[in-house]
Amino acid sequence: MRSLVLASLTAAVFIPATAQEWELGGVGSYGFSRGLAAYAPVGTATTGFASGYAWGVLAGHNPHRLVGGEIRYAFRRGDLRVERGGQKATMRGHAHLVHYDVVVHAADRGAWVRPFFAVGGGARAFRGTGLERAVQPLSQFVLLTRTHQTLPVLSVGGGVKIRVSRWLSFRLEARDYVSPAPDKLLTPAPGAEIRGWLHDVVPAFGLTVTLR
Amino acid sequence: MMRIPVGRILGSGTWGLLWVHLAIAAPFGTVVTVGGHVSDVALDERRGLLYAANFTANRIEVISTRDYTRRGTIALSPQPAALALSPDARFLVVAHFSKWAPPASSYPAVTVVDLEGPGRRVLAFPPAEVPLAVAFGASPQALVATTRAFYLLEPFEGTITKIYPQSWDIERPLDGRTLPVPIPTFPAQIVQAAAGVSGDGRFIWMLAKADSSGDSGSGAGSSSSVRDYLLRYEVSTQQLLFLGVTAHPPLGPRVVSVNRDGSLALIGWGIFNSRGVVRAQFPYPLGDLHRGGHGWEERRGLIYAHLPAAADEPPVLTVFEADNLTVRERLQLREGLSGRVVFSSDGSTLYAASDSGVTILPLGSLSQAHRVVANREDVLFRVRGCDWRPMVEELELVNPGGGATPFRLRTTAPGVRLEPSMGLTPARVRIHLDPMAYQNRRGTITADIEILSEQAVNIPPKVRLLVNVRDADQRGEIVSVPGKLVDILADPVRDRFYVLRQDQNQVLVFDGSTLEPIARLRTGNTPVQMAFSLDHRLLLVGNDNSQLVSVFDLDRLEAREPVEFPSGHYPRSVAVSRWAIWAAVRSMDLRHAIDRIHFDLRHASTPPSLGIYQNDIDDETILLPSVDRGFVFAAMRDGRVLLYDAHADTFVVARKDFESLSGAVAAVGEPAFLVENRMLNGSLVPEATLDSTGGSSSGFAIADGWLVRTISAGADQPGLIQRLHPRTFELRGAVSLAEAPLVASAMASPPVGQTGQTILPFTRTLAALSNRRYLVSLSRSGLLVVPWDFDAPSAAPVVSAVVNAADHSPGVAPGGLISIQGRALASTTAASRQTPLPTVLGGVCVAVNDRALPLLLVSEDLIQAQLPDNLTGPARLVVRAPGGNSAPLDFQILPAAPAIFRLGEDSTPAIVRARNNQLVTLTNPVHPKDVLTIYATGLGAVTPPVSAGEAAPIQPLSSVVLPPSVTLGGAPLPVHFAGLAPGQVGLYQINVSVTDQIPEGMSVPLRIEQAGASTTVNVRVVKP
Known part of the structure; x- marks a missing residue:
């Protein structure tokens, strides 16, 4: 977590200040996480994180009339899970995301509606916080573990900013956060493996204040 | 009745030893010495006085009942023999026995003393009519018995009226000894008469000797056989009932005690009813007229009696239960009783004529007297063949009255220590047994624990100590049942069995499944054998000291009206056939017979013959019905056998193929009978012989068509149980028993006091229960319960x-x-x-x-x-x-061999994380800073030590002597505790804390090392 903050601050220092527009805001969202396949000799199960709410803050900088950048922090609530058939095991968990995206707008700064595309990267800190149990269902596939693990994350998404007033905008957007599976939390059982990347699609709604 | 108790066969020396034993008890009561011989006593509660007729000093001793001192005398005519106080306590009537040999003159008379005035009146009788007894019933008139007639005396007017005989129609007049008599001769031996009054005053019973000097009167019939007369006088109707009795031994002591309603009277040594049937009798009377005395205390339903079984026996007052003379308690007397016993109206004090004069016993304060009673009759130690650790049983000694009574305990049993061996009641005595003293023995060894007390007035019975030593391959579970068990029967209809406890005159009823006692049925005195009625609704019990067969309703477990036997007949063995019920009786006149029971009439009669055979049997005869009740088999000690055929209703076979017979008996086949090891066929011809090399047959039973036999090789040896083919006797299976089944010789023991013992030479000790779960045998410790399939094959381990x-x-x-x-x-x-x-x-x-x-x-x-x-x-x-x-x-x-417990199919190591109190698994891995508890065994000696089999204490904790070291992934873990888990047996626990220096991984080795031994399990570690 500390490394995330340090990286973010470093990025903010080096972004040059020009005739520019600054955005500060917050978003609320709900993440939909696609499950990963866990393969074991006895069959296949689905593991990953449960969908859950997320909230975040952002600081954007638009030095160009169409291109800008944002540094964002998000807290994503998501329980660890493994499922197969009607059987299921879960453990409470959440994640912290810090990432910087390059934002390309499709309309000029003064436009009331500005669609945009964003791509970037950062880090995601997964944390399992629930109770460990000696006996966990589907433990022959995945061992849900109370620990933490930080992994890089790729952020891809887009949306539309709608200016309400000269300085206030709201936005609708969606991002896909892609990262490797956190194998310290979703530990494959001996003889099992987890394949695929973790995709977390997060549609969000936000409000920003524009400073010029 | 003439029988020699077993104890007497051993000679007077044995009684001498017994005297030493009995002397170690404090005498109870007070003796008032009168200087003469007391012939009778009368209690005057209104004046607080007791009158004692001093036969030889020719006076009445007057004794205070408050302080037991002599207050004076009343001089009278010579030889006051009998006393009676009028119901209004005004007149004391004294009968004077005056029968002198010429040339001396006889002056028989009755004196009436007016206790409220100076007057007295002497009423003379003819010289031939000597007054023998006098008594008041609920009437102002006294009944006076003389040698020739019976009179009613009106004391106030001083008149006498002859009421009997109108004509003399009894066989003999009454009689007493002619004076002078040899030295020493006592009043009871001279007068030979006594009287007693029922509690309600409605009946007066008398006992008097028949005149044997020659025929006299108009009596008819055979006169020479009548020795005594029993008489019952009904006060209201003035009816007199005579009954001639010839008793062996004579009816001594010469005392009559009557129950409340006069239906029964204890006369001499027997309780008679109005038909002359002995309901119960003392088993070992001497028959001496002057030794002993008794009284019937109706309030408590008890009879207090001094009945010596030997002349030199120390005086003991025995308390009997009145219905069947079961001994309840024995108290040491200061001297022997010699005649009548009377009780205060509240039953708190007993007054009796005794050797020196009068003995007074404060029964009401018996609870304050020193006594010692044990809470158990038997103490059984069960030693298993591989466990020789010392054993402890407990015995409680109390004073029933609650006081502190000093006692001493004595036993000669090897390997036994009593702690304490002396002390004060109440006391909990620990009986320590060192089984090593019996290491080379198998079976049950018995000994006694004697309870001695110089201050106790009672004579506590010995406690029987039994030590059973058995190997695992010896069958049967012992159910401790104290007492003398002489017969057993399995109920074919109900899930029960019945055991006859002879010393307590009881049938013990047991549940066949739980083996728990469910009822006790009271029999007559000294029950010997049981039999079922044809419909199995009733149980009949033959008694050897009661002239009756007890009858019990098995559905209600209640007594029914008994069957009365002819005078002098004691039914020892009973058998019920389809047509007739028979009883083998011991006869007082030694003409033992088989009586036929007329059950609906509740009486028995003696057929003059048994078919073509004389009705003359051995007194040790057993009767057995055949399996289908179509026959009754009689086996006699002298080797004779008889067979009754119910279809023909006669005895059809009689043989004598053996010099003597004894042992186990049973009916097998249709018909066939087993006696000891001989099979007799339907004509009682010996047909086959069983192998008898293993010992004496104790009992037979039929189980699932097979013949089962128990054998005893000796009383303190293990027994044997066999399953045999019922026809060929081929041995199908045999196993050793935990202890010996009973045989007749093992049942007998020296009798104690007046507790009856009759052991027939034929035994029935094995019962096959109708639930087909158990076979039950009478055995040394009580009952030995053997599983039905006792011989099921079982391989050696x-x-x-x-x-x-x-x-x-x-x-x-x-x-x-x-x-x-x-x-x-x-x-x-x-x-x-x-x-x-x-x-x-x-x-x-x-x-x-x-x-x-x-x-x-x-x-x-x-x-x-x-x-x-x-x-x-x-x-x-x-x-x-x-x-x-x-x-x-x-x-x-090894000194140490640590091993961690594994649980479940996955063999999960028994390691628990204190954080969540769950086992360490892949899904519950070890984390740094965890505290783990490792459950193991084999960590060796601990301190303080805990004996094997015992749970480890909570305080103080027992820690291992050899400290273990624990590593996780090679990193040492601090050990906080290693020792026994509190409350557990053989389970150790090691408490460690997990440091940060541990490696992470799915399978990290956790290793315990101790004294060169080690064990390793793999656990998952996750950091952080």
């Missing part, structure tokens, strides 16, 4: 390995839990939940170096046990199971 119970590795250490692997280790699966753990479980015991191991589990292929806490080095293990003993297995016991 085979031990293949001894491993530790945690992870089944070969290392084992002292105090550790072990698994014994093999086959045929047990015939059943059983587990123990109790502590200390038993050393015998499911009939199995395990010994290591001859020390029994505490057992947790036994099964066919696995035994779990605990090694002794102080044994290391070479060890030899033997498993003893019902199938036999295993071959010994040698192994090593």
Whole structure:
């Protein structure tokens, strides 16, 4: 977590200040996480994180009339899970995301509606916080573990900013956060493996204040 | 009746020893010496006085009942023989016995003393009419019996009226001795008459000697056989009922005690009813007219009696239950009683004529007197063949009145220590047994614990000590039942069986499934044998000291009206056939016979013959019905046998093929009978003989068509039970029994006081229960219960390995839990939940170096046990199971052999994280800073030590002597505690904390090392 903050601050220092527009805001969202396949000799199960709410803050900088950048922090609530058939095991968990995206707008700064595309990267800190149990269902596939693990994350998404007033905008957007599976939390059982990347699609709604 | 008690056969020396024993008890009561011989007493409660007729001093002694001192005398005509106080307590009537040989003159008379004035009146009788007895009923007139007639005396007017005979129609007049008499002769021997009054005053009973000097009067019939007369006088109707009696021995003591309503009277040594039937009698009377006395205390339903069985016997007052003379208690007297006993109206004080004068017993303050009573009759130690640890049983001694009475205990049993052996009541005595003293014995050994007290007034019975030593392959569970058990019957209709306890005159009723006693039925005195009625609704019991067969309703478990037998006939053995019910009786006149019972009339009669045969049998005869009740078999001690055919209603076979017969008897086949080891066919011809090399037959039974026999090789040896073909006697199976079944010689013992004992030479000691679950045998300790399939094949155990119970590795250490692997280790699966753990479980015991191991589990292929806490080095293990003993297995016991327990199918190590109190698994891994508890065994000696089988204490904790080290992934973990888990047996725990220096991984080794031994399990570690 500390490394995330340090990286973010470093990025903010080096972004040059020009005739520019600054955005500060917050978003609320709900993440939909696609499950990963866990393969074991006895069959296949689905593991990953449960969908859950997320909230975040952002600081954007638009030095160009169409291109800008944002540094964002998000807290994503998501329980660890493994499922197969009607059987299921879960453990409470959440994640912290810090990432910087390059934002390309499709309309000029003064436009009331500005669609945009964003791509970037950062880090995601997964944390399992629930109770460990000696006996966990589907433990022959995945061992849900109370620990933490930080992994890089790729952020891809887009949306539309709608200016309400000269300085206030709201936005609708969606991002896909892609990262490797956190194998310290979703530990494959001996003889099992987890394949695929973790995709977390997060549609969000936000409000920003524009400073010029 | 003439019988020699067993004790007397041993000679007077034995009684001498008994005298020494009995002298160690404090006499009860007070004696008032009068200087003469007291012939009768009368109690005047209104004046607080007791009058004692001093026969030889020719006076009435007047004794205060408040302070027991002599207040004076009343001089009278010579030889006052009998006293009676009028109901209004005004007149004391005294009968004077005056029968002198010429040339002396006789002046028989009756004196009426007016206690409210100076007057007295002497009423003379003709010289031939000597007054013998006098009594007041609920009437102002006294009944006076003389040698020739009976009179009513009106004391106020001084008149006498003859009421009997109008004509003399009894065989003999009454009589007494002619004076002078040889030295010494006592009043009772001279007068030979006594009277008693019912509690309600409605009846007066008298006993008097018949005149044997020659025929006189108009009596008819055979006169020479009548010795005494019993007379019952009904006060209201003035009817007199005579009954001639010839008694062997004579009816002594010469005392008559009557119950409340006059229906029964204790006359001499027997309780008679109005038909002259003896309801119960004292088993060993001397018959001396002047020795002893008795009184019937109706309020308590008790009879207090001094009945010596030998002339030189110390005086003992026995308290009997009035209905059947069961002995309740024995009290030491200061001197012997010699005649009448009277009670105060509240029953609190007993006054009796005694050797020196009068004995006074404060019965009401008996509870304040010193007495010692034990809470058990038997103490049984059960020693299993591989457990020789000292054993302890407890015995409580109390004073029933609640006081502190000093006592001493004495036993000669080897290996037994009594703690304390002396002290004050109440006391809890611990009886310590060292089984090593019996290491080379098998079976049940008996001894006695004597309870002695110089201050106790009672004579406590001995406590019987039984030590049963058995191997695992000896069958039968012992049910301790004290007393003299002489017969057993299985109920074919109900799930019950019945056992006859002779010393307490009871039928014990047991539940056939639970083996618990459910009822006690009171019989006559000295019951001998039982029989079922044809419909199995009733149980008949023959008695040897009652002239009746007791009858019980088995549905209600209640007594019914008994069957009365002819005078002098004591039914010892009873058999019920389809047509007739027979009883083999002992006869007082020694003409023993088989009587026929007329059940609906509740009486029996003696047929003049048994078919073509004289009705003359041995007094030791047993009757048995055949299986289908179509026949009755009679076997006699002298070798004769008889067979009754119910269809023909006559005796059809009589033979004598043997010099004598004895032993187990049974009916088998249709018909066929077994006696000892001989089979007699339907004509009682000996047909086959069983092998008798194993010992004496004790009992037979039929189980599932097979013949089952129990054999005794000696009273203190293990017994044997066999299953045989019922026709060919081919042996199908046999096993050893835990103790000997009873045989007749083992049943008999020296009688104690007036507790009857009649042991026929024929025994019936084995019963096959109708539930087909058990066979029950009478045995040394009471009952021996054997499973129905006692001879089911069971292989000898085979031990293949001894491993530790945690992870089944070969290392084992002292105090550790072990698994014994093999086959045929047990015939059943059983587990123990109790502590200390038993050393015998499911009939199995395990010994290591001859020390029994505490057992947790036994099964066919696995035994779990605990090694002794102080044994290391070479060890030899033997498993003893019902199938036999295993071959010994040698192994090593290491000082330490730590092994972590594995749980479940996954063999999860028994390691618990304190954070969540759950087992460490892949989904519950170890984290840094965790505190772990590792459960293991084999960590060896602990301090303070805990004996094997015992649960570890909570305070103080027992820690291991050899400290272990614990590493996780090579990183040492601090050990906070290593020792026994509190409250558990053989389970150790090690508490460690997890440092940060541990490596992470899915399978990180956790290793315990101790004294050169080690064990390792793999656990998952996650950091952080």
